[in-house]
Amino acid sequence: MNNSRLKLNLGPQHPSTHGVLRLVLDLNGEKITACEPDVGYLHRGMEKMAEKLSYIQYLPLVDRIDYLAGFFYSELFCRSIENALEIELSNRIKAIRVMLLELNRIASHLLWIGAFLMDLGAVSPFFYAFRERELILQYFEKISGQRMMNNYFVFGGLRHDIFDLDDVEEILRILPEKIIDYENIITENPIFIQRTAQKGILEASDAINYGITGVNLRTSGFNFDLRKTDKLYDGYEFDTVVLENKDSWGRYKARVLEIKESIKIVAQAVANIKTNTIYEATKIKPVNLTIPEGEYCSEIEAPRGLASCFIISDGNKAPYRLKWRTGSYYAVNLLRKLLVGTYINDAIAIAGSLDIILPEVDK
Amino acid sequence: MNMLYFLYIEFLAKYNIPQWFGDITFYFIPGIIIFFALLVVILFLVLIERKLLGWFTQRKGPNRVGLWGVLQTVADALKLLCKENITPDKSNKVLFNLAPILIFLPVIPILGIIPYSSEFTFVNLRTNMLIFIVFASLPVLCILLGGWASNNKYSLIGAVRNIAQILAFELPMAFTLIGIAALASSINLSDITLAQNNANGVVGWFIIPNIIGFIIMFICTLAELNRCPFDLPEAESELICGYNTEYSGMRFAMFYLSEYSMLFANTLFISVLFLGGYLSPFGKYLAPILLPESIGNVAIYFEQAFWLILKSFLIIFIVIWVRATLPRMASFDLLKFSWCWLLPISILNLFFIIILKCGGLCA
Numbered sequence: 001m002n003n004s005r006l007k008l009n010l011g012p013q014h015p016s017t018h019g020v021l022r023l024v025l026d027l028n029g030e031k032i033t034a035c036e037p038d039v040g041y042l043h044r045g046m047e048k049m050a051e052k053l054s055y056i057q058y059l060p061l062v063d064r065i066d067y068l069a070g071f072f073y074s075e076l077f078c079r080s081i082e083n084a085l086e087i088e089l090s091n092r093i094k095a096i097r098v099m100l101l102e103l104n105r106i107a108s109h110l111l112w113i114g115a116f117l118m119d120l121g122a123v124s125p126f127f128y129a130f131r132e133r134e135l136i137l138q139y140f141e142k143i144s145g146q147r148m149m150n151n152y153f154v155f156g157g158l159r160h161d162i163f164d165l166d167d168v169e170e171i172l173r174i175l176p177e178k179i180i181d182y183e184n185i186i187t188e189n190p191i192f193i194q195r196t197a198q199k200g201i202l203e204a205s206d207a208i209n210y211g212i213t214g215v216n217l218r219t220s221g222f223n224f225d226l227r228k229t230d231k232l233y234d235g236y237e238f239d240t241v242v243l244e245n246k247d248s249w250g251r252y253k254a255r256v257l258e259i260k261e262s263i264k265i266v267a268q269a270v271a272n273i274k275t276n277t278i279y280e281a282t283k284i285k286p287v288n289l290t291i292p293e294g295e296y297c298s299e300i301e302a303p304r305g306l307a308s309c310f311i312i313s314d315g316n317k318a319p320y321r322l323k324w325r326t327g328s329y330y331a332v333n334l335l336r337k338l339l340v341g342t343y344i345n346d347a348i349a350i351a352g353s354l355d356i357i358l359p360e361v362d363k
Numbered sequence: 364m365n366m367l368y369f370l371y372i373e374f375l376a377k378y379n380i381p382q383w384f385g386d387i388t389f390y391f392i393p394g395i396i397i398f399f400a401l402l403v404v405i406l407f408l409v410l411i412e413r414k415l416l417g418w419f420t421q422r423k424g425p426n427r428v429g430l431w432g433v434l435q436t437v438a439d440a441l442k443l444l445c446k447e448n449i450t451p452d453k454s455n456k457v458l459f460n461l462a463p464i465l466i467f468l469p470v471i472p473i474l475g476i477i478p479y480s481s482e483f484t485f486v487n488l489r490t491n492m493l494i495f496i497v498f499a500s501l502p503v504l505c506i507l508l509g510g511w512a513s514n515n516k517y518s519l520i521g522a523v524r525n526i527a528q529i530l531a532f533e534l535p536m537a538f539t540l541i542g543i544a545a546l547a548s549s550i551n552l553s554d555i556t557l558a559q560n561n562a563n564g565v566v567g568w569f570i571i572p573n574i575i576g577f578i579i580m581f582i583c584t585l586a587e588l589n590r591c592p593f594d595l596p597e598a599e600s601e602l603i604c605g606y607n608t609e610y611s612g613m614r615f616a617m618f619y620l621s622e623y624s625m626l627f628a629n630t631l632f633i634s635v636l637f638l639g640g641y642l643s644p645f646g647k648y649l650a651p652i653l654l655p656e657s658i659g660n661v662a663i664y665f666e667q668a669f670w671l672i673l674k675s676f677l678i679i680f681i682v683i684w685v686r687a688t689l690p691r692m693a694s695f696d697l698l699k700f701s702w703c704w705l706l707p708i709s710i711l712n713l714f715f716i717i718i719l720k721c722g723g724l725c726a
Contacts, residue, residue: 007462008516015603030520030694121598121691127420191592191690345521345693348601 005029008344012041016119016348019138019358023256025347032347035339037332042362050322052061055081055155055211056286058318063149065324066360069112071097071104072302073170073324074153075232076309079298081155084291084313087282093157094232096271099168100140100152101232102241102262102269106175107136107157108303108307109255116252117186119352120195132178139167155289157281172267179259187253196248200338200350203246210337211330214305215258216354219243238265248353255355290317304328304355326360375514397474397485405623406436411676412623412683419687430652446612455611462509463610463617470621473628476627478553480616480641492540492550499587501528502621506596509618510606521605524694525596528586531701536583538709539576542716543569543636545679557639564646570637572719575712577637579705581678584629588622591686595694634674641667641706 001096004013006027011017019148019257020041026034046065050058062077063070075097082089089097137147143162144152152159186192204220217224225240227233241257293315299308305327312318331354338354339347368389375385408435411635412424417424425432451455476491478484488494503525510522544550546569547558561567570577586593597605607618643649643666650662692700 016601082603099529116691121594122689124420124687127422131421185688189690192690194696195690195693206370226599343693343695345595345598345691 001110012038014305016352017358018115018356021332021338021351021356021358021361023351025339025344027344030343030345032339032342032344035336035347037335039329039332039358039361042358044359044363046363047322047324052318052320054287054317055116055289055291055319059154060149060151063151064359065363066149066302066304066307066326066328066357068108068155068357069104069147069303070151071100071153072300072307073309074151075101076298076300076307077331078153078155079300080296080309080311081289081291083313084294084296084300085155085284087156087284089282090276090278090280091169092161092273092276092279093281096158096162096268096277097153098236099234099266099269099273101137102265103139103168103171103177103292106259106262106266107301109201109259110136111257113182113186113252114302116349116352117192119348120192122186122192125182127183128178128182135167135171135174139171142167155286158283161279162273165273168266168270172263172270175263176260179256183256191286193249195349196252196353197245198247199342200219200248200353201246202334202338205207206337210334212327212334214301214303214304214327214355215241215251215254216305216331226299226306230300231329233265236265236268238262251353251355290315302327303356304360305330310340326363328354328356328358328360331332331356332361364670390553392723394471394475397471401470401474401624401627402620404627405620406440408623408627409436409439409619415683416631416679418688419684430606440616443612443616448614449609450610451514451609454514458508458512459609460513460614462505463614465508466502466505466621467617467624469498470624470628472498473632474701475624476552477628477631477635477671478556479671480664481557482552482664483668483698484553487551487553488594489551490555490568491552492555496537496540499625499629499632500529500533502625504607506620510596510608511594513609517602517604517608521596521598521602521608524605525589525606527694527698528595529590529594530697532583532586532705535579535701535705538706538713539573539583540636542709542713545716545720546573552635552640556635556642559639560642563640564644567637568637568642569640573637573712573716575708576716577633579709579712580633580637581680582705584633585682585685585699587628588626588629588682590625590626590682591688593693593697595697598691626682627675630678630682631671631673633678634671638673638674641671643667643670658668666694 008025008027010023010025012020012022020040023038025032026037044064046061047342049061053061059074059077062073065073083303100350110129110133114126117125140150142149144150144162145158164301202216202220204217204222207217207220207222213224221242221244223240223242227238228240241254241261243252243254252273272348291311291313293313296313297308299306306325307327308325310323312321334354335351338350342350371389371392372382372385376382413435414424414432425435428434428438450459459493472486473495475485476488476494478487506525507522510518510525513519517646547555549555549558559567559569565571585591589596597607607615610618622713648663648666650666651659653659
């Protein structure tokens with residue numbers, strides 16, 4: 001039975017669809033009776049491009065799959081190639097990569113906190129979150145020359161060794177204080193709790209059926225963190241944040257806690273970098289690089305859930321087929337289920353809480 | 364007021380203009396004075412809000428046009444004047460064009476009834492508190508007019524939300540106003556101000572016995588003005604821009620101006636009711652003490668106006684502070700908040716005030 005009175009076209013040009021997501025909503029009053037997400041407005045053919053470009057030509061593009069977590073996709077692509085060529089990384093390179101990945105995760109979560117609160121109508125946290133994110137981006141700029149699409153990881157190592165850890169120590173010193181500030185202004189705010197608690201409840205079974213990973217899955221009470229089994233993170237002490245809240249508030253809280261865990265990891269990585277002073281990268285000739293025939297897959301815990309890069313090589317200069325798996329794509333599909341029965345302003349909050357980044361969805 | 368009338372007639376008589384002309388035009392003069400004074404105040408208010416928001420969010424705010432950005436609002440207004448006025452196809456063109464003109468009118472009678480000093484009220488009717496109740500809720504009709512006539516779904520949702528919101532908050536406000544009328548034994552704003560006169564200044568103000576009423580009144584004013592956290596009708600992250608989504612150029616500016624002028628008028632009204640209007644917070648006026656006697660007796664009236672406007676700006680500061688801090692409420696929670704909490708509390712508060720008054724516990 002179709003009891004919708006109004007069909008509302010939310011997006012693709014809408015302030016809080018975080019890019020170009022289009023949601024076709026059937027409304028009864030302000031209540032949503034059906035939701036149809038429409039993606040593809042930012043499709044850049046990332047996977048097809050890989051088949052035409054050589055590996056080193058494709059490397060700068062992978063950062064752009066998710067511009068907020070560029071290091072993760074660089075790392076994934078490099079790791080696939082390193083697996084194929086059976087390259088072992090030195091300890092210093094591993095530690096630097098861990099440090100940059102976790103700094104990137106912090107930056108991504110900070111941006112999410114700001115944007116989520118903006119969706120809820122609070123302006124100030126957006127600026128506060130950007131102020132701290134700026135410190136991290138400035139450090140990225142210092143080491144790689146770019147603020148966001150860094151293109152810093154290369155096959156078998158880094159573009160060059162890092163030369164400065166003072167800024168990271170400064171970030172490690174400042175961030176915990178600032179996070180206390182966020183918690184003071186946001187976490188226990190009654191209106192914030194009213195808007196997010198018990199809204200957009202996601203059961204673990206549904207999350208698994210829809211392919212949801214990352215923070216959204218862990219907030220549903222399911223312990224799944226790829227970093228625990230990742231070889232890159234061997235020897236790092238940190239807790240996986242698992243909450244039983246299942247709602248938007250839990251997803252916010254989990255991200256704040258994850259920032260704290262990431263700070264711990266960065267501190268350990270900095271210590272590791274200081275003990276491993278020798279930078280030795282495996283020299284490979286990037287031009288005309290070929291990888292042996294076969295299928296290579298690598299996975300990583302990205303800020304928006306499990307991300308993987310699957311390469312089928314036929315031994316040529318370009319892969320025969322390359323497939324990306326990104327977390328947000330599955331979260332968009334979940335909107336079909338989560339938004340039905342909610343009101344418009346809750347719907348915006350729920351969609352925001354899933355941390356959907358459109359370039360990552362469309363690829 | 365009578366003095367002004369005779370001065371005006373005398374002034375006209377100098378140029379041989381008959382008295383009947385003066386009799387008719389005299390009643391338009393206050394309107395014209397208010398209109399231009401209001402424009403100046405609004406320009407200042409918009410700037411102050413942006414400066415304060417900048418301060419709250421660690422930015423500089425406007426600082427390029429003129430000294431410290433004082434001309435920023437003028438530049439914005441000029442830009443809006445130059446913009447094209449777009450009337451959407453299939454909209455109700457008459458009502459669409461009428462709404463932004465009508466919305467600016469109700470504020471002028473409200474400013475007319477405020478006693479700016481003990482000798483200066485434009486329109487001093489015996490029942491001028493009622494005039495406020497009537498005119499303060501008129502902009503809602505214009506918002507409904509504009510929202511409905513725009514033929515836009517977002518506008519319609521915003522307008523309907525606004526109606527529900529005003530209906531919910533009008534009643535607690537009325538109960539609070541009755542409490543004030545009971546305390547002052549009058550519904551004339553000049554009498555209400557004088558009833559708060561006390562040798563010790565602040566002690567006599569109605570905010571002391573009626574602090575709950577002040578808080579309720581403040582919340583209701585936020586709702587009536589569509590200010591954060593009740594800015595649902597124009598929730599930019601949900602409804603693009605709510606009821607004025609389709610408006611552009613000067614018509615948009617009219618909505619904007621009306622919003623700020625109503626903010627000013629409402630805060631003046633609250634200052635009169637709760638903060639002693641034009642009375643000095645020290646109980647004695649400073650002008651006769653600081654200035655020589657000849658000027659001091661006239662300066663007292665300017666000092667009274669200064670206190671009134673200072674009090675209203677204090678409230679405006681809190682309004683902006685709230686905006687910088689809180690997220691937006693959900694529409695459903697907002698109605699529940701008003702009907703289930705504000706209304707019962709305001710009724711209980713009214714009983715409390717009446718008991719206070721009958722028991723002779725306050726003047």
